[in-house]
Amino acid sequence: MNQPVPRTAVPDSPPSWLRRRLAPEQPRGLRLTLAAVAGLLMLPSTGLAVLVLTGWPPLRDLDVRVTDALHAYALTNPGWVRLTSLWTDVFAPNPLRVGALFLVLWLVRRGARRLAAWVTVTMVGGGLLGPLLKLVVGRDRPDLLDPVSSAAGYAFPSGHALNATLAAGVLLVVFLPATGGRPGRRAALWAAAVALAAGTGLSRIVLGVHWTSDVLAGWLLGAAVVTATVAGFALWRHRPTAPPT
Known part of the structure; x- marks a missing residue:
């Protein structure tokens, strides 16, 4: 008499759009391209750091002119200051990290653990680069006579x-x-992403707490980190694995 074959529990699979994101194959050329793009994005941010450290006059003059112009506008438009202050508080690093934590938990529950790991490495690793570079460069913030923020x-x-x-x-x-x-x-998602990055960076210049080159370096460094981690996790995802026991 045939005995029934015991069945093992199979965990719920990720939704279809997550399975597409975690598809097992990806062109090698794409991964190499992402790595090259990450390297290219690091060059301008590194160059900006060198120019700031050496006090390159054209960059310093540009920073001062933009800061003075926006500060003069802010002094005469308090509503603009309140709006940018609200924006910079809502999308500050800590609220964004809390949002990323909830996203990671949601992805883990969906079964997308590697994607959750990528989000964690990107936000934590990239976030740690900022304080490190601040200590290396040691650049002072704008010193304004009548600041609207600090x-x-x-x-x-x-x-x-x-x-x-x-x-x-x-x-x-x-x-x-x-x-x-x-x-x-897709257009709505891209618009939201661009508004998040651009609006947050510009708010720091408007409030007079950062120079223009500070914000530009933050944008470039963030884009480089995202590109590098995408390339790195694509390689990790396709590494040979041991046979099942």
Whole structure:
């Protein structure tokens, strides 16, 4: 008499759009391209750091002119200051990290553990680069006679711009596959990501707590980190694994 074959529990599989994101194959050329792009994005941010350290006059003059112009506008438009202050508080590094934590927990529950690990490494690793570079460069923040806002610590690079760019990259990588290729949804997601990174960085210049080059370096560094971690996790995802026991 045939005995029934015992069945083992099979965990719920990730939703279809997450399975597409975690597909086992990806062109090798794409991974190499991502790694090259990450390296290229690191060059401008590194170059900006060198120019700041050496006090390159054209960059210093540009920073001063932009800061003076925006500060003069802010002094005569208190409503603009309140709006940018609210934006910079809502999308500050700590609220973005809390949002990333909830996203990681949601991905783990969905069975997308590697994608959750990528989000963690991107936000934590990229976020730690900011304070490290601040200590290395040691650049002072703008010293204005009648400031509309204040911030502690060194200026270069902007931590707000860096973390907002990391969050924007996470938003795109995680949720673009969920749009199903629909142009309207993709455009809305891209608009939200660009607004997050651009608006947060610009708010720091408007409030007079960062130079323009600080924010630009934060954007470039954030984009480089996202690109590098995407390439790195693509390689990790396809590494040979041991046979099942």
